[in-house]
Amino acid sequence: MIRFAWLQFRNQAAVIFGGLAVVAIILAITGPHLVHLYDTTVATCATHGDCSTATGEFLKSDHTLQILFDALVVVVPGIIGVFWGAPLIARELESGTFRLAWTQSVTRTRWVALKLGVVGLASIAAVGLLSLMVTWWSSPIDRANASMYTPFDQRDLVPLGYAAFAFVLGVLCGVLIRRTIPAMATTLVAFVATRLLFNHFVLPKLIAPTQRSFALNGVTVQGFGQMNGGPFTLFPANPNIPNAWFYSTQFVDRAGHPLSTQALTSACPLLQSGPGPSAPAGGGVESAVPAPGAGSALHDCITKLGATYHEVVAFQPANRYWSFQWLELALYLGAAVVLAGTCIWWVRHRLS
Amino acid sequence: MTAVLETTGLGKQYGKRWALHDCSLTIPEGRVVGLVGPNGAGKTTLLQLAAGLLTPTAGTIEVLSGRPGDGPDQLGRVGFVAQDTPTYSRLSVSQHLRMGGLLNPHWDDELAARRIEVLDIDPRQRAGSLSGGQRAQLALTLAIAKRPEVLLLDEPVASLDPLARREFLQVLMEVVAEHGVSVVLSSHLVADLERVCDYLVVLVASHVQVADDVAELLATHHRISGPRRDSRGLPADQHVIEESHTDRQTTLLVQTDQPILDPAWTTRSVTLEDLVLAYMGQARDEERSRKSGLGVLR
Numbered sequence: 077m078i079r080f081a082w083l084q085f086r087n088q089a090a091v092i093f094g095g096l097a098v099v100a101i102i103l104a105i106t107g108p109h110l111v112h113l114y115d116t117t118v119a120t121c122a123t124h125g126d127c128s129t130a131t132g133e134f135l136k137s138d139h140t141l142q143i144l145f146d147a148l149v150v151v152v153p154g155i156i157g158v159f160w161g162a163p164l165i166a167r168e169l170e171s172g173t174f175r176l177a178w179t180q181s182v183t184r185t186r187w188v189a190l191k192l193g194v195v196g197l198a199s200i201a202a203v204g205l206l207s208l209m210v211t212w213w214s215s216p217i218d219r220a221n222a223s224m225y226t227p228f229d230q231r232d233l234v235p236l237g238y239a240a241f242a243f244v245l246g247v248l249c250g251v252l253i254r255r256t257i258p259a260m261a262t263t264l265v266a267f268v269a270t271r272l273l274f275n276h277f278v279l280p281k282l283i284a285p286t287q288r289s290f291a292l293n294g295v296t297v298q299g300f301g302q303m304n305g306g307p308f309t310l311f312p313a314n315p316n317i318p319n320a321w322f323y324s325t326q327f328v329d330r331a332g333h334p335l336s337t338q339a340l341t342s343a344c345p346l347l348q349s350g351p352g353p354s355a356p357a358g359g360g361v362e363s364a365v366p367a368p369g370a371g372s373a374l375h376d377c378i379t380k381l382g383a384t385y386h387e388v389v390a391f392q393p394a395n396r397y398w399s400f401q402w403l404e405l406a407l408y409l410g411a412a413v414v415l416a417g418t419c420i421w422w423v424r425h426r427l428s
Numbered sequence: 429m430t431a432v433l434e435t436t437g438l439g440k441q442y443g444k445r446w447a448l449h450d451c452s453l454t455i456p457e458g459r460v461v462g463l464v465g466p467n468g469a470g471k472t473t474l475l476q477l478a479a480g481l482l483t484p485t486a487g488t489i490e491v492l493s494g495r496p497g498d499g500p501d502q503l504g505r506v507g508f509v510a511q512d513t514p515t516y517s518r519l520s521v522s523q524h525l526r527m528g529g530l531l532n533p534h535w536d537d538e539l540a541a542r543r544i545e546v547l548d549i550d551p552r553q554r555a556g557s558l559s560g561g562q563r564a565q566l567a568l569t570l571a572i573a574k575r576p577e578v579l580l581l582d583e584p585v586a587s588l589d590p591l592a593r594r595e596f597l598q599v600l601m602e603v604v605a606e607h608g609v610s611v612v613l614s615s616h617l618v619a620d621l622e623r624v625c626d627y628l629v630v631l632v633a634s635h636v637q638v639a640d641d642v643a644e645l646l647a648t649h650h651r652i653s654g655p656r657r658d659s660r661g662l663p664a665d666q667h668v669i670e671e672s673h674t675d676r677q678t679t680l681l682v683q684t685d686q687p688i689l690d691p692a693w694t695t696r697s698v699t700l701e702d703l704v705l706a707y708m709g710q711a712r713d714e715e716r717s718r719k720s721g722l723g724v725l726r
Contacts, residue, residue: 077530077531079530080526080527080530080531083519083523083526083527083530084516084519087518171514171517172510172512172514173514173515173516175476175479175481175508175510175514176510176514176515176516176567176570178480178481178497179479179480179481179503179506179507179508179510179571180503180527180528180531180532180574181500181501181503181504181531181532181533181534181574182500182503182531183497183499183500183503184497186500428481428482428483428497
């Protein structure tokens with residue numbers, strides 16, 4: 077049965093593994109250059125004393141390729157779910173060939189289980205290879221960025237989980253819907269929705285964030301202004317913790333109450349009366365303009381507020397990166413196993 | 429005599445609709461059985477239940493004394509050719525034969541290869557580009573070469589042209605002669621069955637109207653005609669299956685084990701087609717009278 081499953085699947089496999097080979101060649105050609113560039117600019121920047129320029133220059137090189145490869149790692153699991161998963165059984169149901177397949181001397185439970193196994197492992201292998209290659213290729217860039225949680229979805233282990241999940245999700249959609257094209261569309265929607273909801277609601281809650289306090293001073297205040305015409309606010313700056321994943325940054329007093337607009341206004345009346353700088357309309361926190369013009373006023377204000385307020389940062393430190401990788405991988409693989417069981421059960425009991 | 433297929437009170441329900449309801453029948457081993465009936469009688473459902481593709485909602489079914497689809501051994505004992513003879517359109521003929529070899533422990537590779545050669549089909553050709561007749565032959569080859577004890581065929585020739593149909597049935601007869609396999613073949617084309625079957629089952633609305641040896645059926649059914657009279661006056665051993673009257677004449681199709689002695693009747697033999705149509709008509713009339721009877725009661 078395994079060999080027949082492979083016989084049916086090998087043409088489809090050739091397409092994706094062929095594509096992977098092309099990607100591998102591009103990565104192999106451009107990768108060493110990137111490593112060399114990193115070693116000669118960023119790695120030695122400390123001796124010249126100007127690291128931000130060197131890093132900035134370095135990150136501009138191969139930026140397009142970087143975006144392309146990251147997108148590939150995000151998209152390929154979805155493609156596998158849609159083009160390998162959804163048609164796997166739906167096409168048999170649609171064309172009637174399941175009547176041929178299920179009347180050979182192989183029980184259909186075994187038939188479904190082995191098809192899921194063969195193509196599922198191929199899915200994991202394909203995305204595993206892709207992730208491995210892109211992770212290797214991007215390693216100088218990731219080191220320069222010092223923000224390891226940013227490309228979290230496109231590195232190391234988690235893409236394998238996405239591939240397994242997307243594939244089995246596709247198969248299940250095909251089994252439930254019994255039509256190839258609607259099953260493919262449903263798979264895509266369900267996979268994207270799962271990824272978004274997981275990233276938004278589940279991933280940040282897997283491990284409780286670390287809290288750390290910093291003094292309110294010139295370093296921790298990013299600027300001062302209005303956001304989208306709202307009340308005047310003091311914008312906190314993320315502290316310099318390399319590779320951290322910041323959840324929230326805010327100014328609070330000793331009792332833990334956040335800095336209110338009234339408290340800010342009463343402490344620093346001068347700031348908003350003058351032609352003080354404000355964030356551009358529609359700007360986010362990041363785009364708030366520091367206050368160079370109202371320098372002394374802001375300085376006084378910060379000193380005054382610093383007596384009672386401090387900055388509290390909630391974040392995930394870099395050393396939890398692998399815990400997150402393993403946890404997310406385990407959850408997606410677990411979901412894939414549950415869906416695969418549902419598939420087998422449904423084919424056994426509901427398609428007869 | 430062991431039964432190749434035995435059902436009691438067999439039923440299959442889809443939602444609220446019964447595709448097959450309360451069907452009880454026994455089909456003996458070693459025969460080529462024709463299963464006929466109007467559309468919707470439940471022929472396809474019955475055969476798919478026998479092949480293990482479907483599981484019954486009610487009643488029991490046994491094929492060669494085993495539960496259909498119950499494990500690889502049982503699956504290996506039953507060859508099935510589905511309606512419209514599905515094949516993998518992207519796989520070549522030889523890949524189909526490889527599939528047969530990989531999925532069936534008793535696969536007869538030599539037999540399969542010889543059949544394809546005799547049929548003059550290019551093994552490298554994709555199944556999708558075969559003609560309907562060739563596709564049906566491929567499906568039959570796959571079912572035969574797994575060396576089953578019983579071969580179930582669901583309307584295999586329905587979509588074929590007359591020539592392809594004849595060729596298909598010819599191959600089927602060769603196989604039966606060569607391997608002594610039991611066959612159950614469903615069709616609504618009685619002419620095809622007449623050529624190949626030695627046992628006939630007429631199924632109307634899940635119920636067996638008649639199930640008997642073809643020669644026996646033809647010997648015990650007669651079409652008699654004579655001056656107009658009431659069919660109720662016939663001897664007790666003569667069962668009227670079909671009757672028609674004109675002003676002066678009465679024509680009956682009767683079943684009897686005894687010779688027809690009344691000299692007023694002109695007796696003629698019947699064809700299998702006459703017989704099938706008569707039984708299907710009888711079932712329809714019974715259904716009608718049952719329905720009108722219910723109407724009176726209300």
